[in-house]
Amino acid sequence: MTTRYTTDHEYVRTEGKIGTVGISNYAQEQLGDIVFVELPAVGASFKKGDEVAVVESVKAASEIYAPVSGTVTEINEALSDEPGLINSDPAAAGWIFKLELADEAELEGLMDEAAYADHTA
Amino acid sequence: MADGPSTELLKTALYDRHVAAGGRIVEFGGYALPVQYAGIVAEHNHTREAASLFDVSHMGQVVVTGPDHATTIAALEALTPADLASLAPGEMRYTVLLNDQGGIEDDLIITRPAEGQAPDGVMFMVVNAARKHHDLDFMRAKAPADIAFDLRDDLSLIALQGPRAAEVLAKHTDITETLGFMQAGPATVGGFAVNVSRSGYTGEDGFELSIANQDAPALFDLLIADPLVEPAGLGARDSLRLEAGLCLYGHDMTDTVDPVSAGLLFAIGKRRRTEGGFTGADAVLATIAEGAKARRVGIRFEGRQPVREGAELVDADGNVIGKITSGTFAPTAQASIAMGYVPAEIAREGEAVTAMVRGKPIAGTIVKMPFVPQRYFRKPA
Numbered sequence: 357m358t359t360r361y362t363t364d365h366e367y368v369r370t371e372g373k374i375g376t377v378g379i380s381n382y383a384q385e386q387l388g389d390i391v392f393v394e395l396p397a398v399g400a401s402f403k404k405g406d407e408v409a410v411v412e413s414v415k416a417a418s419e420i421y422a423p424v425s426g427t428v429t430e431i432n433e434a435l436s437d438e439p440g441l442i443n444s445d446p447a448a449a450g451w452i453f454k455l456e457l458a459d460e461a462e463l464e465g466l467m468d469e470a471a472y473a474d475h476t477a
Numbered sequence: 478m479a480d481g482p483s484t485e486l487l488k489t490a491l492y493d494r495h496v497a498a499g500g501r502i503v504e505f506g507g508y509a510l511p512v513q514y515a516g517i518v519a520e521h522n523h524t525r526e527a528a529s530l531f532d533v534s535h536m537g538q539v540v541v542t543g544p545d546h547a548t549t550i551a552a553l554e555a556l557t558p559a560d561l562a563s564l565a566p567g568e569m570r571y572t573v574l575l576n577d578q579g580g581i582e583d584d585l586i587i588t589r590p591a592e593g594q595a596p597d598g599v600m601f602m603v604v605n606a607a608r609k610h611h612d613l614d615f616m617r618a619k620a621p622a623d624i625a626f627d628l629r630d631d632l633s634l635i636a637l638q639g640p641r642a643a644e645v646l647a648k649h650t651d652i653t654e655t656l657g658f659m660q661a662g663p664a665t666v667g668g669f670a671v672n673v674s675r676s677g678y679t680g681e682d683g684f685e686l687s688i689a690n691q692d693a694p695a696l697f698d699l700l701i702a703d704p705l706v707e708p709a710g711l712g713a714r715d716s717l718r719l720e721a722g723l724c725l726y727g728h729d730m731t732d733t734v735d736p737v738s739a740g741l742l743f744a745i746g747k748r749r750r751t752e753g754g755f756t757g758a759d760a761v762l763a764t765i766a767e768g769a770k771a772r773r774v775g776i777r778f779e780g781r782q783p784v785r786e787g788a789e790l791v792d793a794d795g796n797v798i799g800k801i802t803s804g805t806f807a808p809t810a811q812a813s814i815a816m817g818y819v820p821a822e823i824a825r826e827g828e829a830v831t832a833m834v835r836g837k838p839i840a841g842t843i844v845k846m847p848f849v850p851q852r853y854f855r856k857p858a
Contacts, residue, residue: 362703388516410835415805417783
């Protein structure tokens with residue numbers, strides 16, 4: 357299981373061909389209180405960099421982009437009632453969607469933990 | 478440097494306090510101010526439950542000086558539609574500055590100093606930060622030469638807002654016992670000379686404290702030391718004022734929106750509606766007589782999705798009929814609420830409206846404002 361990050365602060369944690377996507381702790385701190393999440397449809401396919409979801413704080417809406425290409429297999433329904441899970445537990449309970457990767461090689465273009473830590477330092 | 482825009486952000490006298498308290502600093506009206514400390518929702522809720530401290534020093538505090546009270550009042554009544562002649566000493570009134578077309582140049586609060594607080598002919602005024610230099614130019618150009626407008630950059634303004642604000646302030650002064658909503662007077666708070674007004678823009682009981690810049694940090698320290706008080710930023714201020722149904726200049730009202738459409742008839746004194754005689758009177762009185770074409774309304778949307786400023790309102794055929802001017806998911810109302818303009822014929826409680834957000838229709842209903850009951854402290858007569 358490895359976690360990779362985009363420069364836009366999404367993470368993708370992969371187990372085999374399935375990637376779990378959310379936003380980093382740094383990103384949730386920057387956004388502040390999250391009050392609404394617009395989730396994608398299960399079965400929808402996205403190319404790396406496509407807008408997949410929208411996370412809204414009291415102040416503003418922020419687009420979530422697909423960190424890698426793939427097809428959505430599952431969405432975090434709990435966020436509909438409790439979007440604040442992204443603030444309280446971004447890496448686990450606050451995940452946003454899962455997708456089946458179209459091309460695992462795309463992960464190579466993303467940052468690992470150390471590189472992301474440098475990126476946000 | 479005198480009046481005029483600057484590309485560098487201005488800092489209020491409390492800037493160091495904001496940074497020390499963990500405030501996240503953003504640009505607002507040319508100033509570096511905290512948008513939040515702990516979090517907007519926590520600060521919003523604390524203001525509704527106890528008391529919060531806001532730095533509103535960026536707003537323009539203006540002293541208007543004329544040769545005598547009657548002359549100053551006449552000059553200000555020519556500039557604004559408020560009934561200022563009826564203000565007793567220590568009373569304040571919300572009103573608007575209008576252009577010749579009846580558009581709103583700014584909204585402001587005008588205060589008559591308390592008995593003995595200032596020489597005869599002096600009035601106080603608070604205007605919006607981003608508009609203060611514009612307002613001064615506008616008023617100076619229109620007012621007679623014997624009326625002076627002085628922007629008091631040497632003063633800070635601290636707002637203490639919330640249901641327990643009076644309890645907090647009463648530990649340091651006894652003026653809280655004498656002031657009702659929209660009344661003001663001089664007091665000594667923690668040894669400092671302060672002009673206290675019972676006002677604010679959160680819908681809660683509260684006070685605005687005008688104090689010399691050099692004393693502002695110590696007053697901030699004194700009030701923040703109270704266990705009931707937490708600092709709050711611009712984010713909470715915005716969600717609180719929206720729940721209270723209050724307009725924000727540059728958003729819910731602009732220089733092309735008249736006060737009738739904006740639902741601010743209360744800013745126009747009853748006497749002034751018959752007498753006129755203020756800038757923009759012809760246009761505004763005609764709109765009162767004919768009725769506005771569009772009106773500001775409050776809308777409550779289904780679900781949690783925020784419908785923000787700029788979102789279009791559409792009819793059943795998809796035609797654009799209006800626009801949202803402020804909107805968010807409101808912490809106290811626990812609903813997606815907004816203000817916006819709709820055609821007058823549907824501007825009434827219970828009408829269904831649809832907003833478009835990223836191409837998706839969001840169903841809403843026009844509701845009565847405020848969204849959260851105001852809790853101003855009105856003294857028994």
